[in-house]
Amino acid sequence: MDLNDLNKEQREAVLTTEGPLLILAGAGSGKTRVLTTKIAYLIKEKKVSPYNILAITFTNKAAKEMSSRLYSLVGDLSRNCQVSTFHSFGVRIIRENCQELGYDSNFIIMDSDDSLTVIKRILKEMNLDSKIYNPNAIRNKISSCKNEMISCEEYGKYAISDLEKVVWEVYKRYDKMLKRNNSVDFDDLLILPIKLFKERINILERYQEKFKYVLIDEYQDTNEAQYILTKMISAKYKNICCVGDNDQSIYSFRGANYRNILNFEKDYQNAKTIKLEQNYRSTSNILEAANCVIRHNKERKDKNLWSDKGEGEKINYFKAFNEKDEAAYCTREVKKLVDEGVEYQDIAVIYRTNAQSHVLEEEFLKENIPYTIVGGTGFYSRKEIKDLLAYLRLIHNSKDNVSLTRVINVPKRGIGLKSLSNLNLKADSLNVSMYEAIDSGKELDFKKMIEDLKRISLDLTLTELVDKILDVTGIRQELENENTLEADIRLENLEEFKTITKTFEERDGIISLEDFLLEISLLTDISDYRDDPNRVSLMTVHSVKGLEFDNVFVVGLEEGIFPHINSLMDNSELEEERRLCYVAITRAKKRLYLVNSRMRTLYGKEQSNPTSRFISEIDERFINKAFVEKEPEEKIDKEEMYHEDVDYAVGDFVYHDVFGQGKIIDLSDSVATIAFKHPYGIRKLMKNHKSLKKI
Numbered sequence: 001m002d003l004n005d006l007n008k009e010q011r012e013a014v015l016t017t018e019g020p021l022l023i024l025a026g027a028g029s030g031k032t033r034v035l036t037t038k039i040a041y042l043i044k045e046k047k048v049s050p051y052n053i054l055a056i057t058f059t060n061k062a063a064k065e066m067s068s069r070l071y072s073l074v075g076d077l078s079r080n081c082q083v084s085t086f087h088s089f090g091v092r093i094i095r096e097n098c099q100e101l102g103y104d105s106n107f108i109i110m111d112s113d114d115s116l117t118v119i120k121r122i123l124k125e126m127n128l129d130s131k132i133y134n135p136n137a138i139r140n141k142i143s144s145c146k147n148e149m150i151s152c153e154e155y156g157k158y159a160i161s162d163l164e165k166v167v168w169e170v171y172k173r174y175d176k177m178l179k180r181n182n183s184v185d186f187d188d189l190l191i192l193p194i195k196l197f198k199e200r201i202n203i204l205e206r207y208q209e210k211f212k213y214v215l216i217d218e219y220q221d222t223n224e225a226q227y228i229l230t231k232m233i234s235a236k237y238k239n240i241c242c243v244g245d246n247d248q249s250i251y252s253f254r255g256a257n258y259r260n261i262l263n264f265e266k267d268y269q270n271a272k273t274i275k276l277e278q279n280y281r282s283t284s285n286i287l288e289a290a291n292c293v294i295r296h297n298k299e300r301k302d303k304n305l306w307s308d309k310g311e312g313e314k315i316n317y318f319k320a321f322n323e324k325d326e327a328a329y330c331t332r333e334v335k336k337l338v339d340e341g342v343e344y345q346d347i348a349v350i351y352r353t354n355a356q357s358h359v360l361e362e363e364f365l366k367e368n369i370p371y372t373i374v375g376g377t378g379f380y381s382r383k384e385i386k387d388l389l390a391y392l393r394l395i396h397n398s399k400d401n402v403s404l405t406r407v408i409n410v411p412k413r414g415i416g417l418k419s420l421s422n423l424n425l426k427a428d429s430l431n432v433s434m435y436e437a438i439d440s441g442k443e444l445d446f447k448k449m450i451e452d453l454k455r456i457s458l459d460l461t462l463t464e465l466v467d468k469i470l471d472v473t474g475i476r477q478e479l480e481n482e483n484t485l486e487a488d489i490r491l492e493n494l495e496e497f498k499t500i501t502k503t504f505e506e507r508d509g510i511i512s513l514e515d516f517l518l519e520i521s522l523l524t525d526i527s528d529y530r531d532d533p534n535r536v537s538l539m540t541v542h543s544v545k546g547l548e549f550d551n552v553f554v555v556g557l558e559e560g561i562f563p564h565i566n567s568l569m570d571n572s573e574l575e576e577e578r579r580l581c582y583v584a585i586t587r588a589k590k591r592l593y594l595v596n597s598r599m600r601t602l603y604g605k606e607q608s609n610p611t612s613r614f615i616s617e618i619d620e621r622f623i624n625k626a627f628v629e630k631e632p633e634e635k636i637d638k639e640e641m642y643h644e645d646v647d648y649a650v651g652d653f654v655y656h657d658v659f660g661q662g663k664i665i666d667l668s669d670s671v672a673t674i675a676f677k678h679p680y681g682i683r684k685l686m687k688n689h690k691s692l693k694k695i
């Protein structure tokens with residue numbers, strides 16, 4: 001088998017077939033090629049039966065890609081290898097041993113929506129209010145427990161608060177209901193094989209004998225259950241090859257534990273580690289910038305990406321005046337690239353949070369630049385934004401049956417489809433709108449709420465009205481109670497809507513609700529170029545993993561945005577933000593643009609955040625920096641100041657009389673930049689001010 005087209009390290013990784021092997025594969029280093037070539041080498045040269053090979057990756061797309069490449073190397077023999085996701089592998093084990101696990105062969109797999117339905121039913125049986133005990137939050141907690149291998153019995157030992165005791169009781173009933181219905185949920189696909197292997201050693205030994213060679217892709221993304229399952233299967237022969245990059249571990253919110261890859265050599269004695277550091281994607285300047293940033297992380301295995309593609313262009317750094325100027329800069333540069341012959345599809349704009357997309361979308365629409373939202377939907381197409389707009393439309397025009405139907409039960413008020421159908425029939429018979437037909441029941445409570453909002457809207461600005469809607473309707477409370485990442489994102493988007501209303505107010509002064517809704521309708525009605533594949537990609541950093549583009553813009557590089565405000569108090573979370581930045585940078589092949597702004601209106605509040613630390617971590621040899629920022633001069637009231645300097649350092653925790661606990665993220669001669677908890681965010685304060693104390 002010809003391996004001459006592989007570099008030295010790739011070839012060594014393929015030829016190392018026996019014993020534990022860790023392949024630290026940097027971004028763009030050809031890891032999928034190495035994995036598939038290694039499997040082909042085992043089959044063709046080492047005469048290993050494909051039945052004895054297990055290759056696991058994380059997504060169906062990645063598994064399909066691996067299978068396709070393997071087929072091109074060994075033909076039909078590849079069909080006898082087990083190439084799948086962790087969950088598909090789990091399904092196979094359960095199907096082959098369902099009786100030992102106490103299930104009939106026709107067991108069903110419930111998706112997350114099915115699980116949620118079951119949990120809602122259990123809460124109803126327990127006479128618990130789902131507004132207080134959020135079903136989504138409970139489902140996610142149970143899922144988290146399962147993935148961390150915490151059984152119902154174990155969780156019960158530590159359930160202290162009322163909420164924890166409710167979760168425990170729901171967890172018990174949920175497990176019983178699944179078993180009674182001959183069902184498993186998505187998490188069980190990992191948990192049940194582990195349970196089986198622990199209780200039936202003979203069955204574990206059978207699978208260990210079958211899968212003598214185990215290869216795991218994206219090892220840095222494994223959670224506790226996946227980690228244990230991998231160790232159990234490979235324990236006999238220890239021919240385990242794990243491929244991954246600790247510097248690209250960005251899914252801790254899903255339970256991924258990057259320490260699994262850091263501890264590989266502790267888990268497997270005599271393990272061999274090979275680093276794939278040659279990058280086949282990017283120019284040297286881009287890779288050096290990525291190396292500069294990631295070296296600031298302490299918990300990592302050291303490696304240094306390099307490329308033979310030449311230095312390439314220096315990284316472009318632009319500091320805009322505000323978020324509108326930031327978006328305008330991106331559109332100007334996109335147009336320049338297109339004028340030079342670049343295709344739209346070779347350009348990506350990356351941001352940290354979904355809420356940042358709407359300014360970019362509006363600017364791209366205005367400039368007639370085709371775009372697509374990757375891994376999500378456009379800002380105005382998101383459910384929570386459409387719900388909020390429906391409330392605004394209903395306040396403006398209560399005869400709007402479409403808007404009423406959309407939100408009369410958002411959040412849930414016990415007004416079901418049957419009630420709506422009856423209301424619609426009544427409205428038709430009276431020849432009036434559905435709103436006018438309401439005269440009793442829970443529907444009347446809803447009508448009174450809308451009437452109250454209509455009345456107070458006359459004395460409120462648009463931004464104040466949005467705030468009032470989020471509070472009065474219960475939307476904000478419902479999302480806060482859910483306490484999940486998805487709910488946090490939806491809440492961020494709703495809060496960001498206030499930036500849109502505030503921008504309208506600042507641009508046009510006092511603006512009527514009618515004018516606002518008219519202009520928003522024009523924005524949301526413009527074609528989104530769905531039929532044209534040649535579009536600029538807009539996406540979050542999490543969505544861009546695994547993709548690459550010739551030209552990449554990373555926007556919003558400010559402290560509190562990227563890195564995110566929630567990470568500034570915790571070093572481990574800050575290191576994950578740095579890994580996110582590393583992923584963003586290494587998506588670029590030819591040109592990289594790093595962009596931020598002096599001022600930004602975010603969640604309806606104007607703020608001035610320091611430049612992201614990630615910018616300053618890049619060596620100036622690789623980046624075109626426009627200028628060095630200076631702190632503004634401030635008038636000082638000496639009576640409010642301590643007479644002696646207080647000895648502060650970056651990283652110190654402080655307490656402010658108004659803002660509470662915070663962490664210093666930057667210092668100048670007289671000013672401390674401090675990250676405070678929500679809702680205060682990042683503030684610049686005089687170091688010696690009497691309201692500020694070192695903890």
